Amino acid sequence: MDVPTRVPPQPGDTRVPLDGGGLTLPALIRLADGTAVPAVDPGALDRVRRARETADRLAATGRWYGRGTGVGAHRSVAVDPAEETAHGLRLLRSHAGGAGPPLPARTVRAMLAIRANQLLAGGSGIHPSFVTALTDALRLGVHPAVNEYGGVGTGDLTALAQTGLTLLGERPWLTPDDPTTPPRADGTVPVGERAGAGPGAGPASGGVGTAERATVGPGGVLEEPPGGGVLSGERPPSGAGPLGGVGVGAEQAAQTAADLTGTVDGVHVGEARPRGVGEARPRRVGEGDRAAGALPAPVTLRAGDALALLSSNALALAQAALAGHGTELLLRATHVVAALSLAAVSGSPEAYAAPVHALRPYPGPARAAAEVRRLLGLPDDPATDVDNELPAAGRRIQDPYGFRAFPQVHGAALEASAALRRIVETEVNCPSENPVLTPDGHLYHHGGFFAAPLALALDGLNLALLKTAQLSAARLSALSRPDLTGLPAFLATGPAGSSGTMILEYTANSALAELRSSAAAPASAGHAVLSHGLEEAAGFAGQAARQTERARAAYATVLACELVSAVRALRLHPAPPALPALTLAAAVLPTGLEDRPLTGDIETATALLPRLAEL
Numbered sequence: 001m002d003v004p005t006r007v008p009p010q011p012g013d014t015r016v017p018l019d020g021g022g023l024t025l026p027a028l029i030r031l032a033d034g035t036a037v038p039a040v041d042p043g044a045l046d047r048v049r050r051a052r053e054t055a056d057r058l059a060a061t062g063r064w065y066g067r068g069t070g071v072g073a074h075r076s077v078a079v080d081p082a083e084e085t086a087h088g089l090r091l092l093r094s095h096a097g098g099a100g101p102p103l104p105a106r107t108v109r110a111m112l113a114i115r116a117n118q119l120l121a122g123g124s125g126i127h128p129s130f131v132t133a134l135t136d137a138l139r140l141g142v143h144p145a146v147n148e149y150g151g152v153g154t155g156d157l158t159a160l161a162q163t164g165l166t167l168l169g170e171r172p173w174l175t176p177d178d179p180t181t182p183p184r185a186d187g188t189v190p191v192g193e194r195a196g197a198g199p200g201a202g203p204a205s206g207g208v209g210t211a212e213r214a215t216v217g218p219g220g221v222l223e224e225p226p227g228g229g230v231l232s233g234e235r236p237p238s239g240a241g242p243l244g245g246v247g248v249g250a251e252q253a254a255q256t257a258a259d260l261t262g263t264v265d266g267v268h269v270g271e272a273r274p275r276g277v278g279e280a281r282p283r284r285v286g287e288g289d290r291a292a293g294a295l296p297a298p299v300t301l302r303a304g305d306a307l308a309l310l311s312s313n314a315l316a317l318a319q320a321a322l323a324g325h326g327t328e329l330l331l332r333a334t335h336v337v338a339a340l341s342l343a344a345v346s347g348s349p350e351a352y353a354a355p356v357h358a359l360r361p362y363p364g365p366a367r368a369a370a371e372v373r374r375l376l377g378l379p380d381d382p383a384t385d386v387d388n389e390l391p392a393a394g395r396r397i398q399d400p401y402g403f404r405a406f407p408q409v410h411g412a413a414l415e416a417s418a419a420l421r422r423i424v425e426t427e428v429n430c431p432s433e434n435p436v437l438t439p440d441g442h443l444y445h446h447g448g449f450f451a452a453p454l455a456l457a458l459d460g461l462n463l464a465l466l467k468t469a470q471l472s473a474a475r476l477s478a479l480s481r482p483d484l485t486g487l488p489a490f491l492a493t494g495p496a497g498s499s500g501t502m503i504l505e506y507t508a509n510s511a512l513a514e515l516r517s518s519a520a521a522p523a524s525a526g527h528a529v530l531s532h533g534l535e536e537a538a539g540f541a542g543q544a545a546r547q548t549e550r551a552r553a554a555y556a557t558v559l560a561c562e563l564v565s566a567v568r569a570l571r572l573h574p575a576p577p578a579l580p581a582l583t584l585a586a587a588v589l590p591t592g593l594e595d596r597p598l599t600g601d602i603e604t605a606t607a608l609l610p611r612l613a614e615l
Helices: 025-033 042-059 081-095 105-120 128-140 157-168 250-259 287-291 305-310 314-344 354-359 363-376 406-427 452-478 502-520 541-572 580-588 599-612
Strands: 015-018 037-040 099-102 147-149 188-190 213-216
Touching: 015 025, 015 105, 025 105, 025 314, 025 406, 037 042, 037 105, 037 128, 042 105, 042 128, 081 157, 081 305, 105 128, 105 157, 105 305, 105 314, 128 157, 128 305, 147 157, 157 305, 157 314, 314 363, 314 406, 314 452, 314 541, 314 580, 314 599, 354 363, 363 406, 406 452, 452 502, 452 541, 502 541, 541 580, 541 599, 580 599
Parallel strands: 015 037
Antiparallel strands: 099 147, 188 213
């Protein structure tokens, strides 16, 4: 099983090479977060130029789907060679029919990075100027307006058509906090509506209200309304990003706990800001930005460019990469939370013994067990160690499934996560265009764009995540039982009848129900018959990726509830174990044990999970 790389970028390392073959998931996340800029490999760009020359030569000798013909059910309709460029423009305009909520800047940036890297593989025959414009957009911190609905796992046609029209200058570029509502039919863009806020949400800081509208001027840029400037993003400094990693020593844990205050991904944690996040600085997007070089120069469309750009699942891959990366972090954090719970119930280390997992050599369970042993300072074989800090032998012969079967269940989730990463990193580094040019200069029409492997991997991860979340909820319930912890019921310390952490079971199971609904109907089981029956199936990878993101968010809540209870239980122990994870968590989570609202505890615990993942 692949083990995710944890090596952080070196200080000052702000470039991610794009060469069509070496883009990793961590590097893609840095581009999506805006903490790095792309650096296009000159050799790869030359490969794109050579492929373009080959494409022009082959297109002159026969029909090329989507260039010399229509698309879909119109595949046999010939296009006059003199009309191929105009045909491409009509293709982009007609396919830019996405709908639904506008996507966050982070998702669209990931899509741009993926599509640029795929094109650098040299299989599309597109003009190199498109690669340059895509990477310029990433470097300049702008992105197109893209709607959520449109793809069915056989190419993200609507999203990439909207991107293509933006590259040509027909649609506006946006900054991360700009209103992401696409232009209306009359060419105007509502101002003052942030993504997800909806109409009537009121003006954002430094901007104008929803009653004022910006128009799309020449070149597709936003023009100021009469009453004020178009909103821009409040962009953090280039070094801002997710909270950094921590070491495993107690002193480092205590120090990083002191830094863990502020707002993390919209979650309030404390009074101060997290490290590296500065004040927002508004910026305008308009005509002056184009003149000053703050927007990509409009690209000239040529014959064959349109379908070459559209023929990709770049958006579904972006959504899968972001959801998969976030899930990967939670799965690593789960080792820490489960270890704390095991310590809180003085659980048996036998279920985690290396000799047990050597008998059934699955890599996932072996890794899950090894991580818990490492975090608790357990020997590989507790049967041979007389100084074991967890006195299981004196308590129980064996523990409930939440503890005893954790390596097996969580190990399956680790393997599903690794499988998704392999597929994402494969797909973002190879050409999938139809038709596709091979390195030896031949053209093939094919179905490589059908995203069945991606959708199946996402569905598999969703199911595996549900199983490990169910065990987290089971451990949460176990932490409330005096017969398992030796502590008061529900870890309550107040007068008789106090509820303590009782409500956390309800909150966790509410989130678990959301997770279950995301996994219960695999997206890959969907079916569609499109374009007069020519395309009689679909992969539905984008839908699966959105399900994974919902499952990830729900799982974070379940895990946070367990963390709050585990830390409280260990605080109530007469002699809490000296564990770096406990030092970190206890320094951040509220200390009051009286009956009180626990929403803030859950939010703080949720924000802490990425830090625990680095232990």
